[in-house]
Amino acid sequence: MFKIVAGDFSTAKSHILFTTLLVNYNDKSESIELTGNIESITMLTSERKKSVTGTVVSAAVGAFLLGGVGLLAGGLCGGNSNELMIDVVLKDGRKFCAVVDNSVYKKLLKAERG
Numbered sequence: 849m850f851k852i853v854a855g856d857f858s859t860a861k862s863h864i865l866f867t868t869l870l871v872n873y874n875d876k877s878e879s880i881e882l883t884g885n886i887e888s889i890t891m892l893t894s895e896r897k898k899s900v901t902g903t904v905v906s907a908a909v910g911a912f913l914l915g916g917v918g919l920l921a922g923g924l925c926g927g928n929s930n931e932l933m934i935d936v937v938l939k940d941g942r943k944f945c946a947v948v949d950n951s952v953y954k955k956l957l958k959a960e961r962g
Contacts, residue, residue, distance in 0.1 A: 930949065
């Protein structure tokens with residue numbers, strides 16, 4: 849998950865593909881390679897979310913595989929995810945604040961290190 853919520857790219861539709869930020873404005877597109885182009889990344893918040901759909905699916909799979917115990921275990925363990933709000937400053941001075949999941953955060957940290 850990746851969503852820019854504020855900053856220099858907040859009015860554009862944006863996506864992240866591997867370590868490339870794809871930004872689509874109304875009249876133009878821009879591709880920014882993030883590896884070696886990130887000045888800093890700061891984690892602002894971390895929030896644990898529980899998805900109802902993920903919980904139901906995990907409980908159903910658990911029940912199918914292990915019966916009642918699997919239903920309980922799947923319901924308790926399934927559907928958990930972390931949402932992080934991060935502040936990213938690029939080396940050219942542009943900034944953005946984004947909500948990301950753990951996998952995108954790890955990709956961005958790796959890109960920051962170059």
